[in-house]
Amino acid sequence: MGILDKLFGARERERERVVPDHVGTLEDFERVVKQAGGPAVLYVWGDACGPCKRMSHEVVAAATKHAGRVRFAELSTSGDRALLAALEIRATPTLIVYDAGEELGRQTGFRPASWFDEMVAAEFPEPG
Secondary structure, eight states: OOHHHHHHHHHHHHTTOOOOEEOOSHHHHIIIIITSSSEEEEEEEOTTOHHHHHHHHHHHHHHHHTTTTSEEEEEETTSOHHHHHHTTOOSSSEEEEEETTEEEEEEESOOOHHHHHHHHHHHSOOOO
8 A cells, every 4th residue: 555545545536536556566567657558657755755745645636637648656665675776766755757668757856736737748748
């Protein structure tokens, strides 16, 4: 169970909130992010990270707003150490943006909801 599940639980999901997919293993990462077939954002967070707790709300809002357009996933730093090392995670919160399994870029530190909207509009514009 990830931080987003802890914060919002199953009842919130029933209220049309989109909670990012939890990634706990390399296999999860491959399936959820690398093989997403389109845009994906991986949110890496830590239990003791204050900015992570604040940003979790922003991530859920972005996942809800951009559902069907961008897939959101979350990974805890208490998870698979080999995966964290392979992703070269040095700080939290970290956001890694992917398209068709390829990393486009990453940002470290708190980002407000407006950042997600601007990033999605810039990296994944609406067709036509």
